[in-house]
Amino acid sequence: MIVYNLACENQHPFEGWFSSPADFENQRDRGLVECPVCASKQVERKLHAPRINVGAAPETKREAVEAATQPDGEIDYGKLKEAIAGFAQQVRDNTEYVGERFAEEARAMHYGEKEHRGIRGRTDRETAEALREEGIEFASLPFPVDFPNAH
Structure with missing residues (x-):
């Protein structure tokens, strides 16, 4: 999933989660995306840092480290490298x-x-x-x- 920073015509900021840029545009064009503050359906994407949510990705730095930590307490750098490479690919793709x-x-x-x-x-x-x-x-x-x- 891709998390977009959005804003309505009244500049109320909010987030939306979409599977792709085309998914956002499709939902917006069909009037399915609306501002949670004023219910305006005139919504635009705002500049954002890529933040891609894939599956049950860790939500905090602590969870990410715990997910890559082996039972003996050592960090599995292979898992960390794989996660970073996957994120970088998502950024390139989107x-x-x-x-x-x-x-x-x-x-x-x-x-x-x-x-x-x-x-x-x-x-x-x-x-x-x-x-x-x-x-x-x-x-x-x-x-x-x-x-x-x-x-």
Whole structure:
């Protein structure tokens, strides 16, 4: 499942869980997605950090470590590596790589110049801080997801 940050025409923020970007658009277009505050059906995706929920994924860091911890107390780094690789693949599959244009694309979506979509890319610390000061929501990933098959 993909968790999207959504907002209605009145800018009430809320989350929605969908199996794919097409699933969100299909449900929205059929009037099945509505704001829990005002019941508006004019809902848009907002910029979000990818957060993919697959099966019974751990909800906290503690649960993730416990899931990878063997009975003898040692961490199973193979399980951790597998989980990270799976997440990275989900990010690659559900976002567009915009490379060095990340800040430009994020701003264009934030200010309504472009349609909202999941993107990933690169920016320097100063530009990232400027984006945050503008109220543009994003998250840095703790691992690269733009290689070897960036698209």
